[in-house]
Amino acid sequence: MNQSIPQKIVIVEDEPKIAQILIDYLENHGYQTEYFVSGEGVLHYLENNVVGCVLLDVMLPNAEQFGDGLQLCKEIRQFSQVPIILITARIEEIDRILGLELGADDYICKPFSPREVVARVKALLRRSQLQANPAEKQESNTQKKWYLDEGRYQLKYQQQTITLTAVEFEIMRTLSHSPGNIFSRSQLIERIYHDHRIVSDRTVDSHIKKLRQKLNVAFGDMEWIQSVYGVGYKFVMDL
Numbered sequence: 188m189n190q191s192i193p194q195k196i197v198i199v200e201d202e203p204k205i206a207q208i209l210i211d212y213l214e215n216h217g218y219q220t221e222y223f224v225s226g227e228g229v230l231h232y233l234e235n236n237v238v239g240c241v242l243l244d245v246m247l248p249n250a251e252q253f254g255d256g257l258q259l260c261k262e263i264r265q266f267s268q269v270p271i272i273l274i275t276a277r278i279e280e281i282d283r284i285l286g287l288e289l290g291a292d293d294y295i296c297k298p299f300s301p302r303e304v305v306a307r308v309k310a311l312l313r314r315s316q317l318q319a320n321p322a323e324k325q326e327s328n329t330q331k332k333w334y335l336d337e338g339r340y341q342l343k344y345q346q347q348t349i350t351l352t353a354v355e356f357e358i359m360r361t362l363s364h365s366p367g368n369i370f371s372r373s374q375l376i377e378r379i380y381h382d383h384r385i386v387s388d389r390t391v392d393s394h395i396k397k398l399r400q401k402l403n404v405a406f407g408d409m410e411w412i413q414s415v416y417g418v419g420y421k422f423v424m425d426l
Contacts (some may be wrong), residue, residue: 195219195238199229201248211300226253233267240308246273257289264290268350270311287393292352314353335360349405354379355398360383362412362422371419395420
């Protein structure tokens with residue numbers, strides 16, 4: 188592993204047995220861990236330390252005082268783009284969509300295999316590894332005066348910069364590399380997730396909705412990504 192990349196994993200989980208299993212598996216794979224039993228102190232820690240990923244349980248004790256996992260996810264996104272994996276016993280899709288719209292990069296449902304959690308963490312860290320090496324390749328288009336900065340997961344246009352999540356970046360890169368081409372949701376899932384997991388179409392829609400919101404807030408109400416009814420999405424922005 189590249190030692191220049193932050194390899195500390197923050198675990199926020201109220202069940203000690205589950206937390207210990209995660210700690211053991213992650214540390215056996217060479218990661219450091221920091222454990223919180225509730226939301227207390229999590230934001231302060233993340234504001235003052237560099238970490239690789241956050242494993243965040245949705246249901247946490249003392250939620251009225253310190254917030255549940257969804258609230259914490261939202262607050263973390265106010266100051267950090269650290270990869271976040273939600274861990275939830277709620278199997279209803281609305282909870283998953285809500286978590287993703289609040290800025291989570293991934294989710295995993297209880298009961299889970301700790302090996303799968305480690306695999307998800309590794310996948311997110313692989314997507315984030317170029318952040319530690321900004322000299323790496325940039326996806327550029329100098330004639331149109333915009334580019335995707337793969338080293339920082341940023342899109343730069345009109346002297347403005349927005350930071351994207353790993354999934355949002357992959358969506359933007361996939362669509363913009365083939366402007367006008369229509370990508371189905373299943374094609375986007377194949378490009379975004381490399382571990383062949385089962386992901387619903389609504390999850391893709393949720394990521395694209397969030398991506399559109401970021402683009403519109405930063406650059407105005409311009410149509411970057413167009414929906415093609417019954418088919419999928421295409422990149423249509425004439426930059």
